[in-house]
Amino acid sequence: MGREVKRVPLDFDWPLEKTWEGYLSPYSEYWRECPFCNGIGLNRITSSGRYCECCGGDGGIWLTPEWKAKDDAWEPTDPPIGEGWQVWEIVSEGSPVSPVFATKEALVDYLVSEGHMRSSSQAFADAGWAPSMFVANGKCAHDVDTVELMNQCKAVQETGGM
Numbered sequence: 001m002g003r004e005v006k007r008v009p010l011d012f013d014w015p016l017e018k019t020w021e022g023y024l025s026p027y028s029e030y031w032r033e034c035p036f037c038n039g040i041g042l043n044r045i046t047s048s049g050r051y052c053e054c055c056g057g058d059g060g061i062w063l064t065p066e067w068k069a070k071d072d073a074w075e076p077t078d079p080p081i082g083e084g085w086q087v088w089e090i091v092s093e094g095s096p097v098s099p100v101f102a103t104k105e106a107l108v109d110y111l112v113s114e115g116h117m118r119s120s121s122q123a124f125a126d127a128g129w130a131p132s133m134f135v136a137n138g139k140c141a142h143d144v145d146t147v148e149l150m151n152q153c154k155a156v157q158e159t160g161g162m
């Protein structure tokens with residue numbers, strides 16, 4: 001999990017760093033942390049790995065079985081698709097972390113203005129996805145900067161040398 005480039009409508013307007021509503025179950029308000037095990041799911045008295053009898057090890061309780069069934073049947077929905085380009089963090093459920101740009105080039109320019117190398121910004125935009133962290137060749141890259149480093153490693157493997 002890390003960063004992703006999403007294609008969203010140019011007028012897509014969702015607050016930055018706020019989880020997209022389609023990724024949050026509308027039924028979570030009918031779920032409560034188990035009061036007997038405080039959400040751990042284990043028996044509080046022994047903590048010997050025995051499941052909590054109250055919640056069955058889930059760490060929480062649905063107010064009624066109907067809410068649990070509804071939540072099980074629920075599927076997250078992605079944001080609308082459009083012409084724009086936007087960076088999302090997908091470490092948790094997923095939320096936008098950049099403005100929406102009309103072109104991929106404008107997105108790359110933005111990443112450069114945020115302090116990333118142009119080559120790594122371009123590699124990230126081309127790949128459309130980057131993990132939170134990647135370590136190779138004695139280097140450690142984060143988020144947007146990981147893709148270029150991964151590509152370098154791939155190139156090394158393909159040519160068969162170090």
Ligand SMILES: [Zn+2]
Pocket residue numbers: 034035036037038039040041042052053054055056057059060
């Ligand atoms: Zn419990």
